[in-house]
Amino acid sequence: MAGEFAVELRDVVKNFITPEGSELAAVDHVTMQIRNGEFFSMLGSSGCGKTTSLRMIAGFEWPTEGEIYIEGKAVGHTPPFQRKVNTVFQNYALFQHMTVFENVAFGLEMEGAAKEEIKKRVAKALEMVQLTGMERRRPRQLSGGQQQRVAVARALVKIPDVLLLDEPLGALDLKLRKEMQLELKALQQQLGITFVYVTHDQEEALTMSDRIAVMSKGAVRQIGTPVEIYERPSNRFVADFIGEANFFDGRIKSLAKDEALVYVPALNADLTGLPVSDGLVNGEEVVVSIRPEKVRITAEETMNTNLFRGKVTNTVYIGTDTHVYLDVCNAKLKVYEQNRISRLDPGSFYTVGQEVLLILPPENTLFLKKD
Amino acid sequence: MNPFRRSPFVIAATILVYFFLYAPIVGLVLYSFNASRTNVKFEGIIPAFSERVVMDGSLVKSSPCGPFHWYCDLAKNDDVLEAAGNTLKIAITATILSTIIGTMAALALQRYDFKLKLFSQVSLYIPIVIPEIVMGIGALTLFSQLFQFLNSTLNLSGDARLSLGIVTVTVSHIAFMIPFVTLVVQARLQGFDKSFEEAAMDLGADEWTTFRRVTFPMILPGVLSGALLAFTLSLDDFVITFFTNGPGSTTLPIYVYGLLRRIITPQVNALSTIWILVVFIAVLSLQLIQNRTEKA
Numbered sequence: 001m002a003g004e005f006a007v008e009l010r011d012v013v014k015n016f017i018t019p020e021g022s023e024l025a026a027v028d029h030v031t032m033q034i035r036n037g038e039f040f041s042m043l044g045s046s047g048c049g050k051t052t053s054l055r056m057i058a059g060f061e062w063p064t065e066g067e068i069y070i071e072g073k074a075v076g077h078t079p080p081f082q083r084k085v086n087t088v089f090q091n092y093a094l095f096q097h098m099t100v101f102e103n104v105a106f107g108l109e110m111e112g113a114a115k116e117e118i119k120k121r122v123a124k125a126l127e128m129v130q131l132t133g134m135e136r137r138r139p140r141q142l143s144g145g146q147q148q149r150v151a152v153a154r155a156l157v158k159i160p161d162v163l164l165l166d167e168p169l170g171a172l173d174l175k176l177r178k179e180m181q182l183e184l185k186a187l188q189q190q191l192g193i194t195f196v197y198v199t200h201d202q203e204e205a206l207t208m209s210d211r212i213a214v215m216s217k218g219a220v221r222q223i224g225t226p227v228e229i230y231e232r233p234s235n236r237f238v239a240d241f242i243g244e245a246n247f248f249d250g251r252i253k254s255l256a257k258d259e260a261l262v263y264v265p266a267l268n269a270d271l272t273g274l275p276v277s278d279g280l281v282n283g284e285e286v287v288v289s290i291r292p293e294k295v296r297i298t299a300e301e302t303m304n305t306n307l308f309r310g311k312v313t314n315t316v317y318i319g320t321d322t323h324v325y326l327d328v329c330n331a332k333l334k335v336y337e338q339n340r341i342s343r344l345d346p347g348s349f350y351t352v353g354q355e356v357l358l359i360l361p362p363e364n365t366l367f368l369k370k371d
Numbered sequence: 372m373n374p375f376r377r378s379p380f381v382i383a384a385t386i387l388v389y390f391f392l393y394a395p396i397v398g399l400v401l402y403s404f405n406a407s408r409t410n411v412k413f414e415g416i417i418p419a420f421s422e423r424v425v426m427d428g429s430l431v432k433s434s435p436c437g438p439f440h441w442y443c444d445l446a447k448n449d450d451v452l453e454a455a456g457n458t459l460k461i462a463i464t465a466t467i468l469s470t471i472i473g474t475m476a477a478l479a480l481q482r483y484d485f486k487l488k489l490f491s492q493v494s495l496y497i498p499i500v501i502p503e504i505v506m507g508i509g510a511l512t513l514f515s516q517l518f519q520f521l522n523s524t525l526n527l528s529g530d531a532r533l534s535l536g537i538v539t540v541t542v543s544h545i546a547f548m549i550p551f552v553t554l555v556v557q558a559r560l561q562g563f564d565k566s567f568e569e570a571a572m573d574l575g576a577d578e579w580t581t582f583r584r585v586t587f588p589m590i591l592p593g594v595l596s597g598a599l600l601a602f603t604l605s606l607d608d609f610v611i612t613f614f615t616n617g618p619g620s621t622t623l624p625i626y627v628y629g630l631l632r633r634i635i636t637p638q639v640n641a642l643s644t645i646w647i648l649v650v651f652i653a654v655l656s657l658q659l660i661q662n663r664t665e666k667a
Binding site for chain 1: 564566567569570571572573574575576577580584585588589
């Protein structure tokens with residue numbers, strides 16, 4: 001294990017030629033560093049470049065520009081069979097003409113391992129994914145979840161430096177997917193192998209990852225821990241893509257070292273005491289963002305700052321939460337309130353047309369670069 | 372309940388289809404046991420075994436082979452055996468080569484984008500719709516012109532002179548079978564995901580190993596179907612063979628045609644019956660092999 005980073009992408013560009021003949025940048029100047037032993041996710045909607053990035057790490061695609069390093073070695077143009085990374089494919093890509101044993105043994109055979117060693121290591125890998133006893137089955141005789149485990153065992157049996165997973169749980173039903181998420185995470189922690197995981201499911205990424213790269217249109221929009229990404233999105237795209245948020249246009253009125261004052265026309269008010277984020281200057285037009293569950297509805301008038309009067313326009317009861325939709329000045333706001341106490345009569349709390357007081361807590365009200 | 376199940380139309384159509392498909396074959400097989408030498412009328416199956424062939428006019432009364440008289444007759448016919456040998460030689464060689472080339476073409480057309488791809492694709496399929504007789508005449512013209520040119524420029528004489536024969540028949544068969552193989556293999560490749568090959572390479576297999584261990588076994592059923600089609604096409608090809616064969620390269624269809632022009636003896640029927648049997652067994656065993664590999 002050389003160096004701090006298992007995988008590094010330096011200013012990588014991947015252009016594809018479209019059927020019409022024009023060039024399209026699937027990956028557009030992406031730089032990211034994936035640390036040894038971490039569970040790293042690339043998250044984004046389809047076409048954001050996450051799968052292409054993964055395929056370049058695997059060696060199925062070669063970068064048009066830039067370089068890829070695995071364990072500090074430049075591998076941009078190394079064929080896949082010479083890289084110490086293995087992939088779990090979205091459709092599993094199990095060899096249908098081979099048994100489970102032969103599938104898992106395939107990679108070891110390619111290394112030229114001895115028969116006895118192959119037997120031992122395959123048995124261990126299958127035990128790890130709880131498939132002992134299935135050695136002689138064919139892939140199509142297994143359930144989706146079992147096939148998925150075979151794909152994981154087949155890749156992990158080679159003890160790669162990095163395991164690449166391309167939406168491996170996409171084809172499973174919700175319950176099984178949740179189970180497998182926890183299992184994969186446990187497996188990663190137990191083996192200490194770097195996992196690079198591609199998904200479009202934000203909940204999945206938040207559940208499993210140590211760090212997440214949020215991508216869109218071929219570019220990385222933010223890299224951070226799940227908490228950082230959710231609590232401190234660095235731009236509007238990330239705030240919008242992960243979870244939900246209320247957005248207002250605003251302008252920075254004053255910028256101190258650790259707090260800022262932002263004027264929001266739609267609320268016709270200044271928001272004070274907001275945490276300062278880097279790269280913004282006084283007077284700049286920004287987007288103010290606050291998560292619906294961070295807004296507090298209060299009963300009595302307090303001396304609080306950022307206090308507003310709003311009118312309930314709709315409420316939706318969804319079990320764990322009640323979603324309250326409000327008009328505040330000229331803005332629309334949604335607030336998620338957790339149902340901490342049982343409310344058997346859903347109409348008993350807020351009624352449409354009711355006037356309420358709400359607080360936008362400064363520490364959770366962010367202003368972000370417009371994009 | 373299927374509403375058409377009891378429809379008299381469906382029943383009638385079924386009977387008619389099977390009648391016209393199989394009545395000629397049944398008749399053909401039956402006539403191969405015909406006692407009549409002229410084979411115009413069915414005179415009953417040769418009734419008895421005897422040490423020597425006993426004839427009554429044009430009727431065979433008894434034979435050492437009994438009802439299989441015409442089959443034994445056939446076995447003594449050197450021309451037939453030579454024609455059968457030629458047919459098999461040509462069919463096997465042409466099948467192997469056209470399957471290899473056709474499969475390669477199908478793989479290339481399926482996975483790569485290249486200039487003139489559409490052109491290659493279309494030009495490959497045009498021979499399928501062009502009348503065979505046109506292809507045959509074309510091949511004949513090509514070979515005779517080419518050989519004439521080579522023979523005169525290289526000053527070849529005697530046995531060294533290039534002429535039509537088993538090689539020209541084989542080459543023509545390969546050429547016209549390739550599109551069929553490509554078509555069949557391509558149809559099978561539709562469902563072949565390149566991620567299987569990527570997975571193999573990901574696990575450390577180089578390109579050749581990937582082809583040998585993963586791609587080829589997975590497309591094998593398609594390749595076998597293509598090969599079988601090519602084989603049967605070659606076995607019973609008449610038109611192209613007719614134009615491209617020469618002395619010593621008579622195939623069974625050409626031979627049978629020659630026989631018919633002189634006299635139709637039940638020998639032809641015996642020959643055809645064996646032929647049908649060979650093809651039937653080939654198709655059946657291939658189907659069985661495919662079923663087994665798919666089930667396993």
